[in-house]
Amino acid sequence: MPLLEVKNVSFSYVKNKQTLKDVSFSVEKGEFLAIIGHNGSGKSTLAKLLNGLLKPNSGEIIVDGYSSSDKNAVFEIRKRVGMVFQNPDNQLIASIVEDDIAFGPENLGLPREEIGKRIDFALKAVGMQDFRKATPERLSGGQKQRIAIAGVLALMPQVLVLDESTAMLDPEGRKEIAEVVDNLREKGVAVIAITHYMEEAVKADKILVLDRGEIALSGTPKEVFAKKSELDALNLELPLAGIIADKLRARGLNIADDVVSDAELAGALWKLL
Numbered sequence: 001m002p003l004l005e006v007k008n009v010s011f012s013y014v015k016n017k018q019t020l021k022d023v024s025f026s027v028e029k030g031e032f033l034a035i036i037g038h039n040g041s042g043k044s045t046l047a048k049l050l051n052g053l054l055k056p057n058s059g060e061i062i063v064d065g066y067s068s069s070d071k072n073a074v075f076e077i078r079k080r081v082g083m084v085f086q087n088p089d090n091q092l093i094a095s096i097v098e099d100d101i102a103f104g105p106e107n108l109g110l111p112r113e114e115i116g117k118r119i120d121f122a123l124k125a126v127g128m129q130d131f132r133k134a135t136p137e138r139l140s141g142g143q144k145q146r147i148a149i150a151g152v153l154a155l156m157p158q159v160l161v162l163d164e165s166t167a168m169l170d171p172e173g174r175k176e177i178a179e180v181v182d183n184l185r186e187k188g189v190a191v192i193a194i195t196h197y198m199e200e201a202v203k204a205d206k207i208l209v210l211d212r213g214e215i216a217l218s219g220t221p222k223e224v225f226a227k228k229s230e231l232d233a234l235n236l237e238l239p240l241a242g243i244i245a246d247k248l249r250a251r252g253l254n255i256a257d258d259v260v261s262d263a264e265l266a267g268a269l270w271k272l273l
C-alpha cells in the first residue's frame with residue numbers, strides 16, 4: 001500500500017467551477033514527487049487537500065491508512081502531512097530558532113525532554129545545528145526556510161509538502177533546500193514539491209503536470225520532459241540542461257534526445273570530447 005494515495009479527487013471552491021477534476025496519484029515512503037503547472041492550475045489547492053485543510057467534494061485521499069472520508073481521521077492525516085509555504089517570514093513566529101521549532105511539539109503537549117530531542121533532530125535534518133540560539137530575522141532566506149522546514153519536521157511528518165518553498169530564494173538557498181530534500185528522503189520521508197523550477201522537478205522520482213485542475217502529464221522526469229510538444233502547448237519549459245542540449249543538437253552536435261539533467265548533459269558532452 002502506498003504511503004499516500006489520491007483517488008479520483010475533485011474539488012470546487014464555488015459551485016459550477018471545478019478547481020480539481022478527477023485527480024489520482026500515489027506516493028511511496030521516501031519518494032520525491034514534483035508538481036508543476038501554470039498559475040491557477042490547482043497546485044496549492046491540491047496541497048491543502050493533501051493535509052486535510054480542504055476536503056474533496058468527491059474521491060478520497062488516504063494517508064498511512066487514514067482516509068479523508070473519515071471525519072475522525074483528519075487529525076491523523078494532518079499529523080502525517082507537513083506543509084511549508086513560500087514565504088519563510090510568514091512561518092517563523094519566535095525570536096529564537098529553538099523556540100520556533102519547539103512551538104509545534106509544545107502544542108502537541110509533548111514532554112520537555114522529547115521536545116528537546118525533536119529540536120535536535122529537526123535542526124540536524126536541515127543542517128542548522130549551529131543556529132539553535134540564533135535570531136531568525138538575521139538568517140538568509142535559505143536558512144530561514146530551513147528553519148521553517150525544521151519546525152514542520154519536529155512534528156515528525158511522513159510526508160512533507162513544499163508549496164513553492166524555494167520561490168523566494170536565491171540559487172544558493174534553493175540548493176540548500178535541495179540538500180534538505182535529499183536528506184529527508186534518505187530518512188524515508190516522502191517529499192511533494194510544488195515548483196516553478198524545472199531544475200528542481202528534474203530531480204524528482206515522478207512529476208505531475210497539472211493543467212486547469214487536471215493531470216495533463218505524469219511520469220518520471222525523463223518521460224515527462226520527453227513530451228516536448230505537449231509541454232510546449234502547456235507553456236512549460238525544459239530544465240536548463242535540456243534547453244542547452246536542444247540548442248547544441250540544433251547546431252549539429254550528437255547529443256541524445258533524452259538529455260534533461262545536468263549530469264546527463266555533462267555525460268553527453270564528455271562523450272563528445
Ligand SMILES: Nc1ncnc2c1ncn2[C@@H]1O[C@H](COP(=O)(O)OP(=O)(O)OP(=O)(O)O)[C@@H](O)[C@H]1O
Nearest residue numbers: 013014019037038039040041042043044045046164
Ligand atoms: N479560497 C478560494 N476561493 C475561491 N477560489 C479559489 C480559492 N483559492 C484558489 N482559488 C482558485 O482556484 C484555482 C486554483 O488555485 P490554486 O491556488 O490552487 O492554483 P496554483 O496552481 O497553486 O497557482 P499558483 O501557481 O499561482 O500558486 C484558481 O482559479 C484560483 O483562483
Ligand SMILES: [Mg+2]
Nearest residue numbers: 043044045163
Ligand atoms: Mg499555488
